[in-house]
Amino acid sequence: DADVTQTPRNRITKTGKRIMLECSQTKGHDRMYWYRQDPGLGLRLIYYSFDVKDINKGEISDGYSVSRQAQAKFSLSLESAIPNQTALYFCATSDLNGNGELFFGEGSRLTVL
Amino acid sequence: GNSVTQMEGPVTLSEEAFLTINCTYTATGYPSLFWYVQYPGEGLQLLLKATKADDKGSNKGFEATYRKETTSFHLEKGSVQVSDSAVYFCALAKTSYDKVIFGPGTSLSVIP
Numbered sequence: 001d002a003d004v005t006q007t008p009r010n011r012i013t014k015t016g017k018r019i020m021l022e023c024s025q026t027k028g029h030d031r032m033y034w035y036r037q038d039p040g041l042g043l044r045l046i047y048y049s050f051d052v053k054d055i056n057k058g059e060i061s062d063g064y065s066v067s068r069q070a071q072a073k074f075s076l077s078l079e080s081a082i083p084n085q086t087a088l089y090f091c092a093t094s095d096l097n098g099n100g101e102l103f104f105g106e107g108s109r110l111t112v113l
Numbered sequence: 114g115n116s117v118t119q120m121e122g123p124v125t126l127s128e129e130a131f132l133t134i135n136c137t138y139t140a141t142g143y144p145s146l147f148w149y150v151q152y153p154g155e156g157l158q159l160l161l162k163a164t165k166a167d168d169k170g171s172n173k174g175f176e177a178t179y180r181k182e183t184t185s186f187h188l189e190k191g192s193v194q195v196s197d198s199a200v201y202f203c204a205l206a207k208t209s210y211d212k213v214i215f216g217p218g219t220s221l222s223v224i225p
Contacts (some may be wrong), residue, residue: 004156033212042202042217043157058212088155100145100206100213104156 023091
């Protein structure tokens with residue numbers, strides 16, 4: 001089993017719908033992140049959490065919210081999806097002493113029609 | 114602010130060709146530098162890293178040297194294989210307490 005698991009892997013939805021992407025990890029890391037990948041733009045940070053009680057906005061948090069339910073679980077929500085949120089979303093984790101090394105899930109491809 | 118710039122792709126090479134993907138960064142102090150690789154249909158994984166000036170990171174035949182004087186961390190491989198076809202991301206982190214900043218990625222295709 002993967003150390004960082006994302007569900008769903010693929011989702012097609014309509015404008016205005018609420019969507020939740022879930023991430024769980026078995027690495028025991030305190031830090032978790034949500035990134036968005038768009039062609040030519042690389043990865044952009046949406047939200048990150050350094051522990052269960054800590055939530056921080058990244059560079060593109062508008063239109064998104066997150067919940068850190070436990071050390072191992074970090075969910076990303078789109079309250080009212082819009083087409084320009086169509087992208088590949090990645091969850092990642094890191095260890096406090098890892099010099100910034102990130103461990104990624106396999107991605108969740110979201111299409112908003 | 115902190116940023117990473119890397120050469121635009123896509124890059125297409127023949128098998129056994131020499132590879133260079135340029136990466137430069139903007140940051141104060143001495144950030145840690147990384148190359149991540151994303152194979153088709155997969156998440157990113159760390160390829161190599163360097164944490165201080167003049168360090169050389171290496172893995173799977175790839176190398177990159179942390180050049181503080183030119184703020185660069187270019188990725189090189191002497192002889193690429195078809196299995197190296199992927200997207201390569203340069204990245205930096207100011208400290209282990211800081212978030213990682215990625216470049217836009219460079220797509221590499223290696224043809225037989």
